Amino acid sequence: MKKLVLVALLAVFQIASAQEKGAVEKDLVAELRQAWNQFDYAKSRELLNLALGAIERYPSDQQIEIYKFAAFIAFQNNNRSLAKTYLMSLLDIDPAFTPDPVTTPPKILILFRQTKVEYLEEMQKKLETLQRQQATSPPSFAFFVPGLEQWRRGHKTKGALFSASAAAALGGLVYSYLDAREKRDAYTGADDPVKIPALYDSYNAAYKRQFIFAYALAAVWAASQIDLHLWSRSVKLQPAVLRSPGETSLLVRLSCRF
Known part of the structure; x- marks a missing residue:
């Protein structure tokens, strides 16, 4: 009986710890957003380092936000290469992501558009390589x-x-x-x-x-x-990079061709 009570208490403690941990991680992203909006860049870098150290624990939408602020801070430190790396990581999660033009600095918007073009071109090359491999693959014994x-x-x-x-x-x-x-x-x-x-x-x-x-x-x-x-x-797969009418972001279209 005592063992059952101990196991139940341990389970409750683990659940409470997990919930508390999730709340702390969510609060950390909120604090990072607030620090950036208040131009507290020192605190932003401190919070960003904590968030990046545990990036796998966050859901995808918060990972996107963390990588976005990481790119902002890297660009602010004149490290365009690192900023592009963070933007690439962001696009790996959501290729259709587009930053808010109101809250995003114009220079970062330009860098994002350049990065997205490179990202989609790289994706297109991968699709073309896959298509060539399929076209040149030897006949299968499945015949x-x-x-x-x-x-x-x-x-x-x-x-x-x-x-x-x-x-x-x-x-x-x-x-x-x-x-x-x-x-x-x-x-x-x-x-x-x-x-x-x-x-x-x-x-x-x-x-x-x-x-x-x-x-x-x-x-x-x-x-x-x-x-x-x-x-x-x-x-x-017929890969093609298209520009949507009236938008500055790029989209990837995959069409089927027989």
């Missing part, structure tokens, strides 16, 4: 397995259907082949004239069944290949 290439291209329902159908046809073919061999041996080894006609009919049916499953397997494979070329083509 020989119905449904596997559909699955790889993202059409998982069709891929599972083709693979299950192929597996069923292949299983039936193997079973029919083994069954036909067994019944052939029974037929050729029979010496009872009364049983020979029935044994022959059984062997003949098993023999024909092999071709039914073989044709079914070939049909599934052919249907899979037709589907790959007509309805389950690979989706290619």
Whole structure:
């Protein structure tokens, strides 16, 4: 009983500590914002160092704010390179972020726009590299397995259907082949004239069944290949950097081209 009470108290203490810690971290960001707005740059740097030291603990929206003030302070210290690094980290979290033109110094706005252009150009290069790698990748062995290439291209329902159908046809073919061999041996080894006609009919049916499953397997494979070329083509990324009408920020558009 005492152990249960101790465990419960420990759990309550941990929950309270976590809530208190979250509140302290939230207050820290609020204090950083207030210090910056009051032009208390010394306190801003002090609070910023604390926030950056525990950046992983903050939710994404507060991380964005921390990196924003980090870029402001770095730019104020004439360290444009460090400011761009912080802005890149900010854009990694939210590529569509745009600073408030009212509260953001004009020179930092210019730096942000330059940084965002570089960030989106880098993203575009990565997409183009990925597209080239996909275009030059060697043919997959999935060509020989119905449904596997559909699955790889993202059409998982069709891929599972083709693979299950192929597996069923292949299983039936193997079973029919083994069954036909067994019944052939029974037929050729029979010496009872009364049983020979029935044994022959059984062997003949098993023999024909092999071709039914073989044709079914070939049909599934052919249907899979037709589907790959007509309805389950690979989706290619078409990266493009666009400027929205009436806005100074840039956007990334990804369009599908078949």
